[in-house]
Amino acid sequence: MTKPVKVALLMAASLFMEIMDGTIVTTALPTMTRALHVSATSGALMISVYLITVAIFIPLSGWISQHFGQKRIWLLAVAGFTLSSLGDALAVNFAMLLVMRVLQGIFGSLMTPTARIIVLEKTEPEQLLVMTSYLVWPALLAPAIAPVAGGAIIAVLSWRWIFLINLPIGIVIWVIGRQLIDADQPGARTQFDVVGFLAIALMSISILGGFEVGTHGRQWAWLAGLLLGCGAGAAYWSYHHLKTTATPLFTLETMHIQSFRVAQTGGLFLWLSVGAMPYLLTIFLQNIFHWSALKAGSYVLFIFLGNVCIKPLTTPLIQHFGYKINLLVAFVLIFASATGLAFVTLQTPAWIIMGLAVMSGGMRSLSLSSYNALSFADVPYQQRNDANTLNVVMQNLAQGLGVSLVSIVIALASTTMATASAYRLCFVFLGLLVLYPILEALTLPQDIGASTR
Incomplete structure (x- = not known):
């Protein structure tokens, strides 16, 4: 295994820790609100303050890492995120927990973009498809694993352990990163x-x-x-x-590059759809089918299975058929799986629900892998830091909006139809979100992103 691959896997581990932490709290929220004696509305602040803090500080990441050094900032972010996770677990009241979540958000906002640019800044175009595939894994796995992991932890241990699991991960990757990542080189200093x-x-x-x-x-x-x-x-x-x-703070010149632009615009709609799917499926199975968190999470885990099954094939598929064909096929099947889930009932055979989840996860993996490689396919090396910052801002915004969008659609639909029907309509809505990426992909040249293949 080459050193760049080892670094990419290490960065992926830090991304997994951050994304997992941001999603697993949702499953534990009811238990945490009861333990801390706060209302469900107040408890939701644990998620909101984290997402908003990340959104505020994530644009700073490119300038800070360029100004102070990528290795230094990544190590600081991992250490800070790990320690604030410990603070979450030791929180004696709700106020202390919120303060720790804000600190987690600040360090998480530095860790995610810096990890990506450490891998991508100097990667040759022909290696982008392989290297970005390592960085896609955390975004695919964490939202799918979080419901079942959170349900298991709550059932066996206590809510404090959903934060304590970050400690061994953070300590190990910090120690390895200190030795593995190359020393920082002096970078350009620009006015903030x-x-x-x-x-x-x-x-x-x-x-x-x-x-x-x-x-x-x-x-x-x-x-x-x-x-x-x-x-x-x-x-x-x-x-x-x-x-x-x-x-x-970062340049927008990269939006003139077609491959980068479509990865941002189409990727925004794609993230809104596939990013919210594990959450919607989880609450649908819990609130409509009245399944336990653990049982619902075990079905959502099949989204993760779809990610795993197709991941070894994504690079060969893209290399053989190109980005355009793969994106179109993935989008159509994402729509089909979302629509299919809208019609499942308690009498639906388990293998059908599992199969639709696998299809959703597999196509999610293929489309996100394609977009991640396309993002940097034609971006000059000197603009990759700015491109990475813009990419992460857009992606974070879409991920943060996904859960709220699902809640709004269900709430609005519930005023005119039964709650179960509102949930089903939301599945169709998430499927329809990929119509824009489909129309956009149809306009792409057949050889787009050829430099990475």
Whole structure:
């Protein structure tokens, strides 16, 4: 195994720890709220404050890692994330837990983009498909494993252990990373773009906050609309500032590159769909079928099985058929699996539910692997740090919106139909989200991303 592969696997482990932590809390939330004697609404802040903190600070990652060194920042982020996880587990009250979640969010926002750029900054185009495949694994596995892992931990131990499991992972990867990652080289020092940071932070807070508020009922619709309007205004402000300032937080020039652009625009809709699917399937099986968290999680685990089964084939498939064909096939089957899950009942044979979950996971893996490689296929080396920051901002925003979007669709649909029907409609809605990526993929040249194949 070559050193770049070892580094990629190490970075993937840190990504897995961060994504797993961000998703496993959802399963444990009811138990945690009871143990800490807070309402379900207050308990949801444990998720919201983490997502919003990550969204605020993630745009800083590119400038900070370039200014202070990628290895130094990654080691700091892993150590901080691990220690704040310990703080979560030792929290004596809800306030202390929220403070620790904010700290986790800050260090997680530094760890994720820095891990990606350590792998991708100097990777040759012909190696991108292989190297990005290692970085896709955490995003595919963690959301699928989290429900069953969280259910098992809660059933056997206590909620504090969902944070304590980060300790051995964090300690091991920090020790290995200190020895394995090359020493930092002096980088270009640029002035910090305060205005750009504030504009993007306002955009992220407003959009994520608007969707979150929208899940709390019609009486808050006015505030949700106000926040989303503010987010739209901040998005325009961010775009205009980054395009016109001499030293932007990150450049938008990479959006002129077709392969990078489609990976961001189509990838946004794809993440909204496939990122929310494990969550929707989990709550559907628990709330409509009245299954236990552990049983529901064991079925969601088949999404993970689909990821695993197709992953060894993704690189050969892309190399043989190209990105366009693979993306179109993956999108169509994602739509088919989401629609199929909308029609399952308690009488549906288990193998059908499992098969649809496997199909969803497999096509999720194929499409995300394709988009991840396309993102950097034609990006010059000197622009990869900026491209990586923009890519992570877009991806994080989509992942943060997914769960809230599901909650809003179910809440709105429940006002005109039975709750079970509302859940089923939400499956169809997630399937329809891939229509835009399908239309976009149809316009792509057949040889797009040829340099990586």
